[in-house]
Amino acid sequence: MxxxxxxxxERLETAALDLFVANGYEATTVAQIADRAGLNxxxxxxxxxxxxxxxxxxxxxxxxLFGDGIRAASPDATLAECLRAALAAAETAMTPRQRARAAxxxxxxxxxxxxxxxxxxxxxxxxxxxxxxxxxxxxxELTARLGAELTMLAFSVAFxxxxxxxxxxxxxxxxxxxxxxxxxxxxxxxxxxxxxx
Amino acid sequence: MxxxxxxxxERLETAALDLFVANGYEATTVAQIADRAGLNxxxxxxxxxxxxxxxxxxxxxxxxLFGDGIRAASPDATLAECLRAALAAAETAMTPRQRARAAxxxxxxxxxxxxxxxxxxxxxxxxxxxxxxxxxxxxxELTARLGAELTMLAFSVAFxxxxxxxxxxxxxxxxxxxxxxxxxxxxxxxxxxxxxx
Numbered sequence: 001m002x003x004x005x006x007x008x009x010e011r012l013e014t015a016a017l018d019l020f021v022a023n024g025y026e027a028t029t030v031a032q033i034a035d036r037a038g039l040n041x042x043x044x045x046x047x048x049x050x051x052x053x054x055x056x057x058x059x060x061x062x063x064x065l066f067g068d069g070i071r072a073a074s075p076d077a078t079l080a081e082c083l084r085a086a087l088a089a090a091e092t093a094m095t096p097r098q099r100a101r102a103a104x105x106x107x108x109x110x111x112x113x114x115x116x117x118x119x120x121x122x123x124x125x126x127x128x129x130x131x132x133x134x135x136x137x138x139x140x141e142l143t144a145r146l147g148a149e150l151t152m153l154a155f156s157v158a159f160x161x162x163x164x165x166x167x168x169x170x171x172x173x174x175x176x177x178x179x180x181x182x183x184x185x186x187x188x189x190x191x192x193x194x195x196x197x
Numbered sequence: 198m199x200x201x202x203x204x205x206x207e208r209l210e211t212a213a214l215d216l217f218v219a220n221g222y223e224a225t226t227v228a229q230i231a232d233r234a235g236l237n238x239x240x241x242x243x244x245x246x247x248x249x250x251x252x253x254x255x256x257x258x259x260x261x262l263f264g265d266g267i268r269a270a271s272p273d274a275t276l277a278e279c280l281r282a283a284l285a286a287a288e289t290a291m292t293p294r295q296r297a298r299a300a301x302x303x304x305x306x307x308x309x310x311x312x313x314x315x316x317x318x319x320x321x322x323x324x325x326x327x328x329x330x331x332x333x334x335x336x337x338e339l340t341a342r343l344g345a346e347l348t349m350l351a352f353s354v355a356f357x358x359x360x361x362x363x364x365x366x367x368x369x370x371x372x373x374x375x376x377x378x379x380x381x382x383x384x385x386x387x388x389x390x391x392x393x394x
Binding site: 116117120124140142150185186188189190191 | 276277280310313314315317318320321337339340342343344346347350354378379380381382383384385386387388
């Protein structure tokens with residue numbers, strides 16, 4: 001048994017992203033990641049199922065936060081307010097360090113189809129978490145699926161804008177604005193009276 | 198050079214799905230699929246990049262149909278009408294044979310994460326095709342992404358309902374109804390005046 005290393009996960013993530021960006025995702029081995037982090041392969045596999053998982057560990061955190069946010073919303077909150085609560089709950093994961101890593105991750109994911117597939121599976125799991133939380137509040141299945149998609153789209157848009165903003169900007173205002181934008185566009189798409197040319 | 202076999206693709210799909218269902222996706226080899234179809238491995242690889250692709254060839258067809266449907270819509274069609282046109286265009290791919298295969302495919306995909314990942318990538322490509330077609334009609338990026346998600350959700354719902362219906366039911370009425378349902382739910386989610394408890 002190796003000693004418990006409290007920041008092992010962090011160190012492995014940092015080492016992996018640095019190596020992925022420098023040498024390419026395919027060319028990087030788990031042994032190299034562990035070595036750069038000053039740890040061994042066994043420690044790597046205690047924290048991550050495989051190499052791809054290093055890129056998407058944060059997605060599991062997000063799935064939990066979105067679901068928690070909805071469950072913690074006021075009992076008389078509307079479904080629209082629940083979507084806002086989900087996005088607001090993500091704030092704690094959107095730290096400056098995550099932002100720096102996200103920039104690296106975007107580069108790695110764009111270059112690799114296999115990695116994109118894993119990313120989409122994570123995306124689907126996050127959407128599933130939101131959907132389940134909305135269902136638990138009484139939303140029907142279709143409303144819950146739609147609410148999950150709208151939330152995910154707002155999150156993606158907020159995230160893209162946040163990545164382009166100054167380093168010290170908090171995430172919340174971007175989330176609020178993106179959700180508002182998504183709702184306005186959805187209203188245009190679904191209301192016949194507002195669609196006339 | 199082998200002889201040209203006009204129905205090779207069809208035969209390979211049928212053989213593959215039969216084997217996936219009978220013996221499991223993982224346990225089935227390309228050689229077995231080709232053998233059951235009375236063809237050789239080289240012919241298989243002229244039609245499919247790999248084993249997973251047999252399950253999702255129809256998704257490429259759908260991506261094309263959705264995009265074509267939007268491009269062929271009347272120049273003064275609203276965006277909402279374009280979504281309806283996209284779904285209506287899918288009708289030609291929703292044949293009784295596709296329906297029978299889809300039932301097999303659902304079983305195979307449900308049992309295999311790797312296959313699900315490929316399915317999600319295809320889903321993303323179809324959404325990308327819809328988004329590009331909406332952009333070409335002047336929709337802004339966010340509206341186009343949202344329109345693509347609403348269309349995909351309506352298609353999924355229509356497909357699920359169609360699979361549960363009688364064998365000879367056409368797809369179109371399910372598509373119409375599902376899109377109408379998605380729009381109604383979206384209106385409830387985005388319009389403050391309709392959210393009050």
